[in-house]
Amino acid sequence: MDPLLSIKNLTVAVGSKAIVNNVSFDVPRGKIVAIAGASGSGKTTIGLSILRLLPAALSIKQGSIVFEGQNLLELSAEEMRQCRGGRIGMVFQEPLSAFDPLFTIGQQCDEVLAAHMKLSKQERYKKVLDILSEVELPDPQRAYKSFPHQLSGGMRQRAMVAQALVCGPSLIIADEPTSSLDVTLQVKIMGLFARLRKKNISILLISHDLEMISRLADETIVLRESIEAFQ
Amino acid sequence: MIKHIIQRLCSTILLLLAVSFFTFWLMHTTPGNFFDSLRLNPQISQDTVARYERLYHLNDPLLVQYTHWIINILHGEWGYSFYYNVPVTHVLGSRLFNTFILSFTSLLLTWGVAIPLGIWAALRRNQWIDRILSVFSFATFSTPGFFLAVLVLYAASRWGALPLGGMHSPNYDELTVVGKIRDTALHLVIPASVLSLSAMASLQRIMRGNMLGVLRQQYILAARAKGLPERVVIYRHALRNAFNPLVTLLGYEFAALLSGAALIEIVCSWPGLGSLLLTAVRSKDVYLVMSSTLLAGVLLIIGNVLADILLTWVDPRIRYEKRS
Amino acid sequence: MKKEVNNSRTHLAFASFRRNRLGLLCLWALVILYGLAIFADFISPYSYKDEDRDFSYCPPTAVEFLDHGRWVRPFVYHRTLTFDAVHRRVYVKDLTQKYPLHFFKGGRLLTVDAPGRFYLWGADARGRDLFSRIWYGARISLSIGLLGVSISFILGLLIGGIAGYYGGWVDSVLMRLCEMFMMIPGFYLMLTLRAAVPENFNSVQVYVSVVVILALIGWASLARIIRGMALSLRERDFVLVAKTLGVPDIVIIVKHILPQTISFSCATLMLTVSSYILAEAGLSVVGLGIQDPVPSWGNLLSDAMGIVPVIFAPWILLPGLFIFIAVMCFNVIGDALRDAFDPMFRDGGVE
Numbered sequence: 001m002d003p004l005l006s007i008k009n010l011t012v013a014v015g016s017k018a019i020v021n022n023v024s025f026d027v028p029r030g031k032i033v034a035i036a037g038a039s040g041s042g043k044t045t046i047g048l049s050i051l052r053l054l055p056a057a058l059s060i061k062q063g064s065i066v067f068e069g070q071n072l073l074e075l076s077a078e079e080m081r082q083c084r085g086g087r088i089g090m091v092f093q094e095p096l097s098a099f100d101p102l103f104t105i106g107q108q109c110d111e112v113l114a115a116h117m118k119l120s121k122q123e124r125y126k127k128v129l130d131i132l133s134e135v136e137l138p139d140p141q142r143a144y145k146s147f148p149h150q151l152s153g154g155m156r157q158r159a160m161v162a163q164a165l166v167c168g169p170s171l172i173i174a175d176e177p178t179s180s181l182d183v184t185l186q187v188k189i190m191g192l193f194a195r196l197r198k199k200n201i202s203i204l205l206i207s208h209d210l211e212m213i214s215r216l217a218d219e220t221i222v223l224r225e226s227i228e229a230f231q
Numbered sequence: 232m233i234k235h236i237i238q239r240l241c242s243t244i245l246l247l248l249a250v251s252f253f254t255f256w257l258m259h260t261t262p263g264n265f266f267d268s269l270r271l272n273p274q275i276s277q278d279t280v281a282r283y284e285r286l287y288h289l290n291d292p293l294l295v296q297y298t299h300w301i302i303n304i305l306h307g308e309w310g311y312s313f314y315y316n317v318p319v320t321h322v323l324g325s326r327l328f329n330t331f332i333l334s335f336t337s338l339l340l341t342w343g344v345a346i347p348l349g350i351w352a353a354l355r356r357n358q359w360i361d362r363i364l365s366v367f368s369f370a371t372f373s374t375p376g377f378f379l380a381v382l383v384l385y386a387a388s389r390w391g392a393l394p395l396g397g398m399h400s401p402n403y404d405e406l407t408v409v410g411k412i413r414d415t416a417l418h419l420v421i422p423a424s425v426l427s428l429s430a431m432a433s434l435q436r437i438m439r440g441n442m443l444g445v446l447r448q449q450y451i452l453a454a455r456a457k458g459l460p461e462r463v464v465i466y467r468h469a470l471r472n473a474f475n476p477l478v479t480l481l482g483y484e485f486a487a488l489l490s491g492a493a494l495i496e497i498v499c500s501w502p503g504l505g506s507l508l509l510t511a512v513r514s515k516d517v518y519l520v521m522s523s524t525l526l527a528g529v530l531l532i533i534g535n536v537l538a539d540i541l542l543t544w545v546d547p548r549i550r551y552e553k554r555s
Numbered sequence: 556m557k558k559e560v561n562n563s564r565t566h567l568a569f570a571s572f573r574r575n576r577l578g579l580l581c582l583w584a585l586v587i588l589y590g591l592a593i594f595a596d597f598i599s600p601y602s603y604k605d606e607d608r609d610f611s612y613c614p615p616t617a618v619e620f621l622d623h624g625r626w627v628r629p630f631v632y633h634r635t636l637t638f639d640a641v642h643r644r645v646y647v648k649d650l651t652q653k654y655p656l657h658f659f660k661g662g663r664l665l666t667v668d669a670p671g672r673f674y675l676w677g678a679d680a681r682g683r684d685l686f687s688r689i690w691y692g693a694r695i696s697l698s699i700g701l702l703g704v705s706i707s708f709i710l711g712l713l714i715g716g717i718a719g720y721y722g723g724w725v726d727s728v729l730m731r732l733c734e735m736f737m738m739i740p741g742f743y744l745m746l747t748l749r750a751a752v753p754e755n756f757n758s759v760q761v762y763v764s765v766v767v768i769l770a771l772i773g774w775a776s777l778a779r780i781i782r783g784m785a786l787s788l789r790e791r792d793f794v795l796v797a798k799t800l801g802v803p804d805i806v807i808i809v810k811h812i813l814p815q816t817i818s819f820s821c822a823t824l825m826l827t828v829s830s831y832i833l834a835e836a837g838l839s840v841v842g843l844g845i846q847d848p849v850p851s852w853g854n855l856l857s858d859a860m861g862i863v864p865v866i867f868a869p870w871i872l873l874p875g876l877f878i879f880i881a882v883m884c885f886n887v888i889g890d891a892l893r894d895a896f897d898p899m900f901r902d903g904g905v906e
Contacts, residue, residue, distance in 0.1 A: 051456055085458030092456075097449040100468050101548055102475065111467075112457045147547045163457065242731075249735045257751045373883035375833050377840055377860070378875040384862050395862065490740035494837050498860060508743060509841055512750040520750050527743045 002069065004029045004171055004202050005050070010063035012045050012054065019045050019058065025221045027171065030200040032193060034213040037223030043206045047173045050204075051084050068170070086116040089164030093176035095156035099148035105132075105159045106144030109166050116167045128166060135162045135192060154185040161192060165201075172196065175206045190216055239539055243532045248301070250528050254521050255297050279311070304525075310518025314510065319522045322507065327526060329398060330503035333426065333496065334488045336419055340427040341434060341484070346477075348431075349438025350470065356443065368432035376491050380425045380498040387421060394418050396500040422499040426491055430484065437480070441473035448472070478542045485534030489527055571895040578891030581884035588881060592693035598664050599687035600673050603850045607672060607682035609636060612868040613646050615677045618656065630655040631673050643867060677870035680858055689874055692850035695762070697881065699851070700831040703769035704824055710770065711777030712816070718778070719785025720804070730782065736775035744772050745834060749843050758849045765844050769831045780823055784816045819896060825889030829882040836878050852878050 003026035012020040020042040027033045035043045048054050050065055052072065065072045067088065072080065084090075092098035099108060109128045113119060119127070125144075132140035135158040148156060157177065164172055174193070178186040186209075193203055193216060207213055213220055291299075303309070309319040352361045371379070387393045394400060398418050399411075406414055445451065446469055454464045493505025500506070504523055511519035572578055591598060616631045633652035639645050654671030658664065667673045675686040718729035736744070748768045756764060788794065788811075797807050838844035839853025840860060847854060855874040859865050865872060 053452060053455055081458050081460065083458070084456055090453070090456040092449060092453055094449065098453040100450045100454070100472065102471050102546070103468075111459060111463065115457070115459050115463070149548055243738075246731065246735050246738055249731075250738055253735070254747055257747060369883065369886065370879075373829065373886050374879050375836050375875065375882075377837060378856065378872075378878065381856075381859050381862065381865065381872070381875070385865050388862055388866065486737075486740050490742040493740070493742040493746075494841070497841055505742065508746050509843075512746045512843065515750065515754075520747060524739060524743050524747045527740050528738055531738055531740060 003027055004068065005204070006064075006066040007046070007050075008064050008066075010046065010049060010065065011061040012042070012049055012058055013061050014057050018061075020049070023063075023221075023223070025219075027202050027204055028218075029170070029202055030197055031218040032197055032203045032205055032216050034205040034207060034217035034220045035223065036207060036210060036213055036220055038208065042223055043208075044175055047090070047175050047204065047206050050173060051088060051090060052080055053084075082116065085112050085164075085169070086167045087169050088171045088173065089167070089169040091157075091160050091164050091172060091174040091177050094180050095153070095160045096148060098160060099156070101148055104145055104147055105151070105163075106146075109144075109159075109163045112163060112166050128162075131162045131166045132159070135159070135165070136188075137162070153181060154188065157181060157185070157189060158192065161189070165196075169201070171202045171204065173204045173206070176208070177205070178209065178212060179207070186212065236536070236540060236543075239536055243536065247525075247528055247532060251301065251521075251525050252297055254524050255300060256293065258517050258521055259293060259296070300521075304522075309522045312511070312516050312519045314514040314516040314519065319518050322519065323504075323522060323526060326502060326504050326507045327530075329501065330489070330492060330496070330505065331530075332415075333419065333422055333501060333503055334485070334492050336423045337426040337430070337488055337492070338484065340423055341430045344427070345431040345434035346438050346474065349435045350442055350465075350473075352435065352439040353442035353446070353473075354465070361439075364435065368436055371428045372432040374429065376425060376429060377494050377498045379428060380422070380495055383421055383425055384499070393420055395421075398502055418501075422492075422495050422501050425499075426488065426495050429491070430487065434477070434480070434484075437477065438473065441476060442469060445469050445473045475542075475546055478538060478545055480538075481541065482535035482538035485538070486531050489530060568892075568895045572891055575891045575895065578888050581887040581891075584880065585884045585888070588693065588877075588884075589697055591690060592697050595687075595690035595694055597662065599684070599690050600663060600666050600675070601684040601687040603683065603688045603691040604848050605683060605687070607678075610634065610646075610672050610674070610678050610682035611680055612644060612864070613672070613674050613678040613682065614868075615870060616672070616674045619653075622653075628655050631667060631671060633671055676873055677868065679855075679871060680864070685855075685870060685873060688850040688855060689852070689877060692852045692855055692874065693877065695845055695849065695851040696832060696835060696853065696878070699762070699766055699769065699835045700828045700885075702766045703773070703831045703835075704828045706766065706770035707774040707777055707827065708820070708824060710774040711781050714774070715778035715781030715783075716785050716816070719782035720789050720807075722786070722789075726782070730779070733775040733778050736771070737779075741772050741834065742837065745769075745838055746843065748772075749838065758846060761844075761846055762849075765835060765838065768838075769834055772834065773827050773831065777820070777823065777827065781816050781820060784819060788815060822889050822893035822896060825885050825892060829885035829889070832878065832882055832885070 005027040007026070008024045010020055010023045011018055023042075023046065025033070035046060037043050045054070045058065049060060050067070050072065054060070060073065063073075067083070072083065075083065099105070106125075106128055109131065110124050113124045113127060117124075128144060129140045132143050137143045137155055137158055143151065143155065143159060148159075151159060157180075161172075161177075177193075178189050181189065190212060193205070196203060205213065205217060300310075307320065309323065311317075312319050312322055315322050348364060352364050355361050384395055388395055394417055396418075398415060400406075400414050400418075403411060403414055450472075451464060451469055454468050455461075459468075489504075492503065493508065495501070496503040496505040497509055504527060508520065508523040508527075510516070511523060613634055616634065618629050618631060620626060620629055622630075630653045633649040633654065634646040635649050637645050637647055652671070654667040654673070656673070657666045657668070660666050665673065672678075672682070672684075674684050676689070677685050679685055679688070714729050714733070718726040739747075745768055748771060749764075752761070752764045752768075793811060794807060797811060835844055835851065836853035836856070839851045840857045842854070842857060845851040845854055852874040855871070856878075859871045859875075
């Protein structure tokens with residue numbers, strides 16, 4: 001069976017300096033693949049490259065990123081936009097800064113749905129509540145109406161996972177999802193990811209936490225100085 | 232939120248009292264008793280002079296005089312204008328309204344133009360439009376308001392389409408209601424736009440700066456990663472976050488506007504509080520001076536409190552200070 | 556050891572400023588302006604009081620270099636006043652009377668003999684030379700700003716420094732005082748203070764009064780900024796060290812905290828000077844600042860306030876241009892200094 005995501009010979013550089021150098025790996029369906037490495041080794045850059053959200057200074061020099069049979073690098077801007085959030089979701093490291101402080105959690109999940117699916121307001125509301133309870137937020141309705149700063153760190157991170165899941169993507173890119181949480185919360189998020197895997201959602205886990213990787217990941221790619229050291 | 236507002240109101244009232252006392256003390260330390268010259272003025276009856284002497288307890292210590300002045304003010308007795316020969320309240324009311332119209336229109340104009348321009352400049356950073364706006368902002372910011380007013384009036388006198396000063400045309404009273412509004416609006420064009428021009432400059436720079444800062448934030452990247460259309464990212468998320476801090480500026484804007492308006496009023500002959508104060512100062516019309524300054528302070532306070540309320544309403548982080 | 560750290564940071568900032576070409580350009584422009592103002596006596600053909608009503612609103616007199624096609628020593632023609640069909644003033648060149656330009660005569664760079672008049676930039680309503688009055692006016696307008704800022708700065712340093720250093724109720728009281736001053740809109744405060752000045756002051760006393768008034772409208776915001784800096788500075792290690800060594804508070808404030816605040820307040824100071832120049836101009840233009848015949852750029856413009864003179868004598872707007880240049884230069888320098896002291900901007904990235 002074809003892998004969900006297949007990256008081949010990816011090279012991302014700033015000018016002449018390579019941040020990601022000739023990296024290749026696959027992410028099968030329903031598996032958790034981890035990218036490990038020290039800070040600055042290019043892990044986050046790979047994640048951003050998949051979504052084609054690199055900062056202006058960086059550019060993809062070569063390579064292909066094939067997702068569900070399509071080379072993402074060849075898609076138009078509009079097609080790529082539909083892919084983001086709709087088919088690939090992203091979870092960021094620090095949920096407080098990844099949420100817009102001026103809008104409620106519910107509003108921010110709702111707008112993802114509105115951008116990708118044609119549903120009525122009622123349908124969207126129900127779907128958001130469903131996903132909020134699926135990530136095990138204790139009081140989904142209250143969470144819906146809350147602003148990001150009103151939730152605790154653990155709940156915020158779960159809300160962010162919910163936001164990434166709401167459109168039913170097949171791949172989640174998680175960039176250091178637990179590094180801002182304490183140990184008990186880390187365990188909870190890991191449990192959440194394991195449940196997602198059972199639902200056949202793949203997770204690309206970017207982390208420097210080797211212990212978490214060893215417990216969760218089916219496969220691991222280690223980057224050393226931007227070069228793939230071993231799989 | 233209510234508690235916060237009440238706290239603010241209390242401290243500002245205290246400040247207002249301090250300001251009024253300061254103004255009062257200042258007026259009365261001027262060498263030469265104002266009332267001496269009044270007594271010598273044949274146009275003012277001795278009864279009036281005696282009445283005001285009684286009312287203001289002019290022979291008592293300063294603090295007593297001040298207390299009586301404050302009490303009188305609260306009773307609606309704001310003093311007598313010896314230049315206009317009417318009680319101060321008769322003159323203040325309409326002038327206050329005129330200044331308010333001018334300031335408010337300028338505020339709308341400033342914010343209505345500067346915010347979009349700031350956004351535009353941020354989205355087109357370092358391209359030619361950004362640079363031109365930058366230079367233009369700097370130039371208007373450095374030009375004296377009254378000088379700009381003169382230049383504009385000169386240009387308008389050549390062009391001939393706009394009235395050159397004052398607030399109403401000679402035939403104002405004969406116009407219909409719509410005609411009156413239109414007439415006032417035409418007279419408002421020059422003073423309001425000159426007043427707005429320099430305020431626009433700094434506001435546009437600030438908006439641009441805020442916008443650039445916000446666009447670097449993580450939640451903008453997250454919004455794009457969610458697949459939101461760029462339009463939504465910019466105008467829903469970036470804009471609101473860039474705009475919020477500016478609400479605190481509203482209070483200061485109002486102060487600057489009131490201040491700048493005074494001089495523009497004088498140059499454009501707009502009958503407002505500022506030109507009133509000028510006349511009062513020139514003629515040493517004590518109670519008019521004090522009342523105008525006090526009123527300006529009150530306006531400012533109201534503006535600040537409104538801006539405060541607006542900020543708490545608009546920023547949920549301040550509105551909901553407790554975490555659940 | 557601590558002194559070196561301070562200096563290197565300041566040195567870095569000033570080095571960065573030196574690289575800003577626009578800032579340097581404006582700095583030189585100001586040096587030239589101030590230099591010319593100081594030498595106003597020398598470069599001006601006339602004193603600021605020298606009037607000749609026969610030449611009211613005379614246009615700029617052209618310097619002639621050719622006489623009947625031959626190169627001669629520069630001279631000006633006499634101007635006679637006539638009125639045209641609609642009774643407007645017209646100045647006609649009188650080709651029979653020539654007045655050669657004298658160089659370095661009577662302690663002035665350029666003069667002509669009486670009754671000839673040399674108006675490089677035109678004359679005002681009373682026939683006074685605008686060029687001369689602008690440069691004498693420069694002395695007033697440019698100095699008032701600097702003096703006013705000095706006083707504001709000293710006031711701000713004292714009050715802000717003490718408030719920030721001691722904190723607590725001292726801080727609260729002093730900050731309330733500042734808020735009180737900031738609460739009255741600037742122009743209103745200026746006029747009110749001006750109303751308290753007696754009418755019979757001579758020009759020197761009026762000058763001093765205007766300086767004091769300007770200082771009083773701006774000290775409060777300076778004090779707040781300095782207080783903020785003092786608040787953060789007093790937590791620094793070198794202050795704690797000095798305290799444990801038993802150094803008295805006032806010495807700590809003066810020797811350690813204030814020098815640092817000065818370098819960071821440079822930018823604000825420049826911007827304050829520019830606002831004071833504008834404020835003085837505003838005050839003088841309505842007749843409440845420097846009084847005639849003493850010129851300041853502001854009161855030179857009061858003629859122009861009634862639009863009519865501008866229409867047939869547009870040169871009376873020139874002082875406005877100078878105000879603009881001076882204010883612009885101070886603003887640019889202030890901006891450049893602010894960017895130079897901002898680490899993120901200076902090093903082109905995050906510190």
